Amino acid sequence: MAIISSRATAADIAKSAGVAKSTVSLAFSAPERVSAKTRERILNAAAAAGYTPNPVAQSLKTGRNNIVGIILADLTNPHGGAVLGQAQQTANDIGYMVMTTTASHDPKRDLEFVRKFEQLNIRAAIIMPSGSSDEYVGALSASSIRFVTYGHKLSGLACDHVGLDNRMGMELLVRHLVDLGHRRIGHVAGNLRQWSGTERLDGLRESLSDAGLALEDKYLGFGEYDEEASYRAALKLLRKKDRPTALITANNVTAIGALRAARDLKLRCPEDISVATIDEVPWSELISPTLTHAAQPIGDMAACAATWLIERLEGQNKTELPRFIEFPPKLIVGQSTASVDGH
Amino acid sequence: MAIISSRATAADIAKSAGVAKSTVSLAFSAPERVSAKTRERILNAAAAAGYTPNPVAQSLKTGRNNIVGIILADLTNPHGGAVLGQAQQTANDIGYMVMTTTASHDPKRDLEFVRKFEQLNIRAAIIMPSGSSDEYVGALSASSIRFVTYGHKLSGLACDHVGLDNRMGMELLVRHLVDLGHRRIGHVAGNLRQWSGTERLDGLRESLSDAGLALEDKYLGFGEYDEEASYRAALKLLRKKDRPTALITANNVTAIGALRAARDLKLRCPEDISVATIDEVPWSELISPTLTHAAQPIGDMAACAATWLIERLEGQNKTELPRFIEFPPKLIVGQSTASVDGH
DNA sequence: CGTAATTATCGAACCGGTTCGATAAATGGT
């Protein structure tokens, strides 16, 4: 019901409180520099007029603002939405607004958005990188923006990073499958130009080797984090006469592709083929069969990224070295994995 | 690789092109008002210096900018992410940036965000309304922001609206079920304080009546667009001795709750109970059983909302009356519905 | 060719704050 008083300005408040415009400014931006009496007078006048400092003017003068950017690679995957939602909430709660963009996996668009952010005086952003080339990383480094990378770490960019412990995820899945008696374990990999893709692949290799096994080349398919590609890759693996008894996939989309492939080949899951994946699927409890997976604590991860970002912004960590955290995934056993001997 | 020239200003360009600062401004904002010669000289100088007008300064002076807002009720539902992604893309393609917020169904937060938007000179926003009370609508009307409502229409707010043809959706579902021989059709409704909730309920009633049937009170449950509430509501309906043979649910979350209820009661779907819903479920083809549903053309809807919004912003439609569009849903038949006599 | 009507360019004021150096007021020490 409050009538939006059309734009009270600092000068108005100054007049009505009998002080200089600059004092009004101080009363808001550095209250301790103004005597208790006048501060109260100013604040009262401001409240009466519904005055609040104009953030655009502030930003012009100071080159700062209360906006953080988020650059996502993808919003079609529910993961992106979840990250955005949590990061947004965290940021909003501390008084920051969020400007979002989605690059649709196009590194060039990432860089365009970075440029826009700079123009808007946005000084910090969470980025799910779409690229990893030298010039891409170079452009990000050259930018005046402080980044927190999410999901895919960029080697060569000195910034905070929040991600998943991919190696641990693979270890959980491998151990689970090995315990069920599987020996021929295949993999539909993600995008190997991205940190998470190679980490997951390397982690898988390592975990298999710890179990006295190895990832055979013929059991390795390339899904590119794309459902269609994953479908084809899985199809190829599952058509072999000595097909793997279990498939580990690199993320949710990849798993969906693999499941579709199994179904189309009339392979029953888990009786004929076990499938386990990193990453989760929304409403996974209704998917049939429910997926065994290494779940990411998305909420915690996104909140961490937002918090770190704003810490940097507010300068508490000017000199501190880049931080790096990998959250531990959690093994959720579903119906998609079973003992190798038909259980 | 372009070295980010630290901030060339209009004054710099003016000097290097031998003109006044105001002429530089004109060269960018109203090129036709500057002679071809000087315009070229200015543009060259600008290009050489990597100059681009500072949007913050522009916004301070003009009270305008190239930012649109999006206020979502929810980002945990994949629907929100899809809408955001599409709207974002549309906006970005026309040179607009997007500021997002998520109110988590709290009308008060909606209004806070509106206030922030105003301060930031954002003049237009897409809103998935979280509330519908008089004061809520009043506050939106009083705001200087042009809205496009998405999903839930607000009666009393004169603005463009983009939504789904909910009545048609219900008609599709009812006809499908009636054709399968169902006569006892139950409903788990959504949030009846929201337009879409009542539209869907009314649409259902109407469609049933067209088929010579009626919605009996005992077959009506209230799901509030919440999974838990829907679960409980469905449980109650399905426990009746003369339980409905088919259930229509108000949206995806509601359907999930209903399916869980059926499963927990050891009712087989579709043999014992058919379930159909408005709204879709991501990766629905893997859910078991696949859901019969009235699918929303989310991409088209979101693109339309973004386009309309920006049209308003750019003033082509100053005087035109509010527009209203309801996109037709499409019936997707899955495995969750079957003939009433055990098929 | 001279004057009227256009068109191009300029300078100054302004948007609404912040910040700095200077002045005024309050406080402290002896």
Added chain:
DNA sequence: ACCATTTATCGAACCGGTTCGATAATTACG
């Protein structure tokens, strides 16, 4: 009570554009 500090307030300049009224340069035309 007197001077040295410290603290509070002020005025002016500035951030980087836009916009308006005024002047200068063109063009039109009788």
